[in-house]
C-alpha cells in the first residue's frame with residue numbers, strides 16, 4: 001500500500017452480514033430450483049412418457065377425454081337432478097289435485113252427516129233414501145279417486161277403510177240404543193280416515209317437507225289448520241244437534257257447550273296469529289290470507305252456539321234452524337280449502353314452467369358448449385394436423401433435393417415458427433449444395449468445368465447423339481510451351497495465363513449446349529454437340545486465332561500464348577465408346593504438337609488408317 005493513501009476499512013459486522021446473505025440467497029435459489037423442478041419430475045412419469053408415445057390424434061383424444069368425461073358426468077348429473085326436480089313438482093301438482101278432490105269428498109261426508117242428523121232430528125224416515133243416495137255419491141267419488149290417482153299401498157288401505165266407514169253404519173255391541181251417536185261416530189271415523197289420507201298424500205309428495213319452503217306454510221294451513229277448524233265446527237254441530245233433539249241442556253251440556261265455546265275462541269285467536277305470520281312469509285298469497293275468510297265461519301258457529309242454539313230450543317222448526325246453524329259455515333271452510341289448493345296448484349305450475357325453461361336453457365347451453373367444444377377441438381386438430389402434414393411433405397421434398405417447394409402454414413403459432421426455420425434451412429441447404437455442386441463440377445483456377453464433370457457430359461452427349469443420329473465434336477487444346485512461362489515468369493504467371501485462357505474459351509462459345517473444361521494441367525477440352533468436323537475445325541481455328549492475338553497482362557509483363565488444338569467429330573453408333581472420341585481428339589492434338597504447334601489438327605478415321613489434316617497459321 002502506498003504511503004498516505006487512505007485504507008478502505010470494511011466493518012466486520014458488514015462483512016459477516018454479506019456472507020450470510022449470499023449463503024441465504026444461494027439456499028433460496030436451490031430451494032426454488034427444487035420446487036420448480038418438482039412439477040416436472042411429477043410430469044415426467046408417467047404422463048410425459050405416455051404423451052411421448054402417442055400420436056397427435058390420440059394425444060388430443062386423451063386430453064379431450066380428460067376434460068370431456070368429467071364435464072359429461074357433471075352435466076348428466078345436473079340434468080338428472082333438474083329432471084327429478086321437475087318430476088317432484090309434477091307429483092306435487094298431482095297431490096294438490098288430490099287434495100282438491102278429497103276436500104270435495106270431505107264435504108260430501110259432512111253432507112252425509114247432515115242427512116243423518118236431519119233424519120234423527122225430524123224423525124223422518126224419508127231421509128233414509130237421501131242418506132243412501134249420499135252414500136252412493138261418496139262411493140262413486142272414492143272409486144273414481146282410486147282409479148284416477150296412483151296410490152301407495154298405505155294410501156290404498158286408508159281408502160279401503162274409508163269406503164268401509166262410509167258404508168252402512170256399524171253398530172257396536174251395547175251401542176244400539178244410541179243410533180245418532182253411532183251415526184256420528186261412523187261419520188267422524190270416515191273423516192278422520194280421509195284427513196289421514198290427505199296428510200299421507202301431502203307428505204309423500206313432499207309438499208309438506210322443508211324443501212318446499214315456498215308453499216309449506218300455505219299447504220299446512222290448508223291441511224292441518226282447516227282440518228282443525230272443520231273438526232271444531234263438527235264438534236259444535238254434534239252437540240247442537242244432540243241438544244236440539246233432547247230439547248234442553250243439562251248441567252253437563254252447559255259445561256260441554258262452554259268448553260266448545262272457549263275452544264272456538266282459542267282457535268280463532270291462534271288462527272289470527274298464524275295468518276299474520278303467513279302473510280309476511282308468503283306475500284304472494286296475501287290476498288287469500290284474509291283473516292275474515294277464516295274467522296267468519298268460526299264466528300258464526302260461535303255466535304250460533306252462544307245464542308241461536310238456546311233460541312232454537314224454544315222453536316218448533318228445529319230442522320230449519322239446525323240447517324242454518326251449521327251447514328253454510330262448514331261449506332265455506334271446504335270452499336276455502338279448495339281455493340287454497342287451487343292457488344297452490346297455480347303456484348306449482350309457475351314453478352314448473354320456470355323449471356322447464358331453466359331445464360331447456362341448461363340443455364341448450366350444454367349443447368352449445370358441446371358444439372363449440374367439438375368445433376374447437378376439430379379446428380385445433382385439423383390446424384395442427386394439416387400443418388404437420390405440410391411440414392412432413394416439405395421435409396421430404398428437401399430431403400430428396402427438391403428445393404423449389406416452399407412451405408407456408410399461414411398460421412401464427414409455434415408450428416409456423418418451425419416452418420420459417422425449415423424455410424431458412426432449405427435456403428441455406430440449397431446455397432450450400434449449389435456451392436458444393438459448383439466446387440465439384442468446376443475447376444477452381446479457370447472457372448470452367450473440371451474433367452470429371454466433362455467426362456460425364458461427353459458420355460451423355462454421345463448417348464444423345466446416338467439416339468438422335470447427330471454428330472458430336474470434341475476439341476482438345478494444349479498451351480504451347482507453357483512450361484517456359486512457368487519457368488521464366490513463375491507459377492503465378494502460369495496460373496494467370498491458364499485463368500485467362502479459361503475466360504477466353506468461355507467467352508468463345510455461344511451455344512448453351514457447348515461446354516469448356518480444363519482437362520489437364522495446361523490442357524482444355526471443348527465439347528460441341530450437333531457439330532460436324534468441318535464446323536468444329538472452323539470453331540477451333542477461330543479460337544486458336546483469338547488466343548494467339550490475345551495478350552495477357554501479368555505484373556507489368558505482357559504475355560502471349562498459342563495453343564495446339566486437336567479436333568475430332570463422330571456420329572456415334574451402337575458400338576461407339578466415349579474413349580474413341582477422346583482418343584481421336586487426343587491423337588489430333590498430339591499431331592498438332594508434332595507438326596509445329598499453334599495449329600488445329602483433325603483425324604479422320606477410316607477403318608484403321610488415320611488421316612491427319614492440319615490447319616496452321
Ligand SMILES: Nc1nc2c(ncn2[C@@H]2O[C@H](COP(=O)(O)OP(=O)(O)OP(=O)(O)O)[C@@H](O)[C@H]2O)c(=O)[nH]1
Nearest residue numbers: 478479480481482483484486491492494495521522
Ligand atoms: N502454373 C501452372 N502450371 C501448370 C499447371 N498445370 C500444369 N502446369 C505446368 O505446365 C507445364 C506443362 O509442360 P509440358 O507438358 O512440358 O508442356 P509445354 O511446356 O506446354 O510444352 P508443349 O506442350 O510441348 O508445348 C508443366 O511445367 C506443368 O508444371 C497449373 O495449374 N499452373
